[in-house]
Amino acid sequence: MINGTLRYCNHIRCINGINHVIGINKELVESLATFVCSRNYSKDKGSCCEDVAQTYGKKLEPWPKPDPPPPAWRSQCPYEPQPPNYDPYKIKVPDVVCPPLPPSNVKPMLECARTKGPCSLKPVPDPPPCPPPPPPPFPWIYVWALLSFFGLMGTIYQLFLWKEYRDKIHSAIQKWRPRRKVKRPFHSDDLPACVQYLIIGTGAAGWAAYRAIMEHDKKAKVFFITKEDCLPYNRMPMSKHMWWNPAPPDMMTLNYIENWKRKTMYVAECKTFVDPITFYRKTSGPAASIASGWCVLRVDADDHVAWVKTICGEQPVYYERCLIAVGAKAKNLEIFKSAPKFVRERVQVMRSIRDLELAYRRVKAARHVVILGGGFLGSELAWYLARMSKEGEHIQHAEEEEPVQLVQVVKDKGILAGVVPEYLAEWATEKIKCEGVTVIPKTQVYDAFESPDGRLQLTLSNGSSIITDYVLVAVGTEPREELAEPSYLELDRVNGGFLVNTELEARTHLYVAGDAASIYSQWKDTRLRMEHYGNAEEQGYIAGANMTGYWIPCNMEPHFKFRLGDSLDVEGVGEVGACMPTVALFKPCGEDSKPQVPEGQEKTGEDMPCFKKADEYKSRYKRGMLFYLRDETVVGMVFWNIPPVDDRYEAATEVLRARPSYKDINIIAGLFGFPETQCDYLSEAEKVDPAPCIQNWRFP
Numbered sequence: 001m002i003n004g005t006l007r008y009c010n011h012i013r014c015i016n017g018i019n020h021v022i023g024i025n026k027e028l029v030e031s032l033a034t035f036v037c038s039r040n041y042s043k044d045k046g047s048c049c050e051d052v053a054q055t056y057g058k059k060l061e062p063w064p065k066p067d068p069p070p071p072a073w074r075s076q077c078p079y080e081p082q083p084p085n086y087d088p089y090k091i092k093v094p095d096v097v098c099p100p101l102p103p104s105n106v107k108p109m110l111e112c113a114r115t116k117g118p119c120s121l122k123p124v125p126d127p128p129p130c131p132p133p134p135p136p137p138f139p140w141i142y143v144w145a146l147l148s149f150f151g152l153m154g155t156i157y158q159l160f161l162w163k164e165y166r167d168k169i170h171s172a173i174q175k176w177r178p179r180r181k182v183k184r185p186f187h188s189d190d191l192p193a194c195v196q197y198l199i200i201g202t203g204a205a206g207w208a209a210y211r212a213i214m215e216h217d218k219k220a221k222v223f224f225i226t227k228e229d230c231l232p233y234n235r236m237p238m239s240k241h242m243w244w245n246p247a248p249p250d251m252m253t254l255n256y257i258e259n260w261k262r263k264t265m266y267v268a269e270c271k272t273f274v275d276p277i278t279f280y281r282k283t284s285g286p287a288a289s290i291a292s293g294w295c296v297l298r299v300d301a302d303d304h305v306a307w308v309k310t311i312c313g314e315q316p317v318y319y320e321r322c323l324i325a326v327g328a329k330a331k332n333l334e335i336f337k338s339a340p341k342f343v344r345e346r347v348q349v350m351r352s353i354r355d356l357e358l359a360y361r362r363v364k365a366a367r368h369v370v371i372l373g374g375g376f377l378g379s380e381l382a383w384y385l386a387r388m389s390k391e392g393e394h395i396q397h398a399e400e401e402e403p404v405q406l407v408q409v410v411k412d413k414g415i416l417a418g419v420v421p422e423y424l425a426e427w428a429t430e431k432i433k434c435e436g437v438t439v440i441p442k443t444q445v446y447d448a449f450e451s452p453d454g455r456l457q458l459t460l461s462n463g464s465s466i467i468t469d470y471v472l473v474a475v476g477t478e479p480r481e482e483l484a485e486p487s488y489l490e491l492d493r494v495n496g497g498f499l500v501n502t503e504l505e506a507r508t509h510l511y512v513a514g515d516a517a518s519i520y521s522q523w524k525d526t527r528l529r530m531e532h533y534g535n536a537e538e539q540g541y542i543a544g545a546n547m548t549g550y551w552i553p554c555n556m557e558p559h560f561k562f563r564l565g566d567s568l569d570v571e572g573v574g575e576v577g578a579c580m581p582t583v584a585l586f587k588p589c590g591e592d593s594k595p596q597v598p599e600g601q602e603k604t605g606e607d608m609p610c611f612k613k614a615d616e617y618k619s620r621y622k623r624g625m626l627f628y629l630r631d632e633t634v635v636g637m638v639f640w641n642i643p644p645v646d647d648r649y650e651a652a653t654e655v656l657r658a659r660p661s662y663k664d665i666n667i668i669a670g671l672f673g674f675p676e677t678q679c680d681y682l683s684e685a686e687k688v689d690p691a692p693c694i695q696n697w698r699f700p
């Protein structure tokens with residue numbers, strides 16, 4: 001047996017064969033075998049483990065490479081154009097070419113071992129023992145499910161807590177936003193292209209005109225266009241009984257309670273109106289329809305067209321007869337108009353139902369409210385708010401809350417100072433004070449800003465300042481004249497408003513009525529513009545009748561009514577003004593003049609310590625009549641706390657038309673029952689005679 005380190009099987013076979021044939025010594029055999037086998041190397045490879053030369057198919061390169069020739073000396077460099085960024089001093093790195101790796105024999109050998117058995121001298125190692133099976137995985141799914149369950153439960157509990165907290169906050173602070181203005185009809189295409197009677201504005205004048213048209217033209221088709229997004233309503237309760245409602249105004253009903261009766265501010269019902277498309281398709285009347293939330297931009301009297309503002313511009317509505325009854329808008333002080341948002345949010349004028357909706361919530365939530373203005377509106381607001389505060393006082397005390405404090409800032413000496421003489425204005429102011437209102441006379445507001453404690457601070461003209469929560473501004477109104485210029489209608493530069501003739505016509509078939517009209521009174525030979533509900537209604541009625549073909553002149557007298565509950569009742573007819581000379585008659589009312597109250601019944605009348613000189617001053621101007629003079633002629637009258645009688649306004653108008661002299665004052669006073677006026681009137685309950693005692697009638 002020949003032992004050696006030769007690896008290849010050819011060698012082994014070759015050496016084994018020689019070993020069999022020749023029995024010579026080991027060294028000789030080895031050298032011989034080497035010689036023989038080296039010669040037969042390429043010829044007899046067999047089918048197994050073919051040898052592959054490492055350099056097979058490759059080009060051999062000498063290694064290490066000889067050094068490259070030294071670079072040429074710089075001065076000897078040929079002047080040839082060099083490539084960009086050529087760096088002659090760059091260190092040259094010799095290009096090292098690695099010889100390719102010899103091909104591996106592992107794969108053929110393994111293949112050989114697989115098919116032909118082990119052909120290598122090295123034994124194939126045993127495969128490693130199998131690893132032990134891995135332990136079963138930790139049941140994370142159960143942990144995850146448990147955590148998810150508790151997480152879900154926690155989230156639900158948190159949501160529950162959050163809802164409870166939110167409900168609590170909501171019940172404490174009512175977050176209210178003003179409702180969005182809704183247009184009806186929604187699309188401008190639904191507006192009728194042409195109408196018979198067009199009324200712009202649904203106030204007192206507009207609604208009265210509708211009634212007159214329907215009365216005089218049974219086949220009339222009337223179409224309303226109004227800026228406000230609601231049905232026609234009466235504005236008067238907004239400064240009065242609406243404040244006594246326990247809840248904010250409900251737009252569905254606009255209800256309020258007066259004299260223990262439920263009433264509504266709406267003057268029209270929904271069923272009065274058909275929708276504009278049905279209205280347009282109707283060939284004959286009677287029919288009425290309304291476009292609420294739409295604004296008329298101008299009226300072209302030449303072509304009988306009213307242009308309505310739409311999203312894309314204007315849309316025409318042709319008319320046969322048109323009434324402009326756009327009324328007046330509330331004035332505001334310049335300091336509030338240009339004030340920052342904080343101030344503007346706490347200041348409110350009072351003209352539309354939207355104003356009331358905004359103010360109601362803020363006033364009810366306030367601890368201190370300032371009312372600016374001592375006219376009809378300001379005084380009514382102060383008095384009714386004070387009564388509201390008094391009524392709710394016991395409830396507020398129960399909740400340990402302070403009642404709302406009311407302050408009225410008046411620029412004159414007292415309330416109604418533009419209508420009645422100063423002494424009477426002062427006296428009437430006491431009526432407001434008696435209700436707990438602090439009246440600051442002869443004062444104006446100069447500035448408004450946020451106070452350090454986040455409330456509203458007003459700087460007054462008397463040098464003091466007030467910190468308040470809310471301000472109601474009632475400093476007068478001005479007529480809405482925006483339509484005049486684009487419609488080429490003439491304005492009254494003195495009184496304001498559209499100039500109209502006595503028939504309330506501004507142009508042919510175009511009428512103006514209400515607060516916005518400056519009418520020519522042929523009796524007085526002057527222009528009048530009135531801002532009272534009764535006058536607006538009357539003008540509207542006359543305008544409506546004239547639209548149907550009548551030519552009724554509007555020769556009315558200005559007429560107003562002002563009432564502070566049971567404290568003060570004032571009615572004025574004709575021209576009245578504080579600067580005019582007046583003659584006044586007052587009933588002497590003292591303790592002696594009081595009627596005898598039947599025994600057993602309580603005396604009426606409250607103790608009013610607010611009056612300056614107690615009882616004497618309190619009853620000095622209790623009941624009376626004022627006569628306003630112009631050139632010794634009576635041109636106006638005020639009934640001061642005189643109990644109302646039927647048709648007093650009509651009777652007073654007739655009297656004034658006769659142009660009575662100041663010498664006739666006593667006769668006029670007699671006509672209106674002044675001499676019979678009593679200082680105190682018994683209430684209905686007091687007037688009832690006590691029933692005869694019939695209990696023991698059989699046994700007298």
Ligand SMILES: Cc1cc2nc3c(=O)[nH]c(=O)nc-3n(C[C@H](O)[C@H](O)[C@H](O)COP(=O)(O)OP(=O)(O)OC[C@H]3O[C@@H](n4cnc5c(N)ncnc54)[C@H](O)[C@@H]3O)c2cc1C
Nearest residue numbers: 201202203204205226227228296326327514515531532533
């Ligand atoms: C709170 C308050 C209390 C009052 N209390 C009394 C009182 O006790 N006694 C009294 O005599 N008077 C009172 N008045 C005044 C009285 O209400 C008015 O004199 C009367 O309403 C005027 O009626 P009007 O039709 O002329 O105008 P408004 O009633 O003002 O109606 C005007 C209408 O025109 C619409 N309009 C305006 N411009 C346009 C436009 N460009 N396009 C379409 N529509 C338009 C408005 O939307 C509105 O519907 C009070 C007023 C207010 C605000």
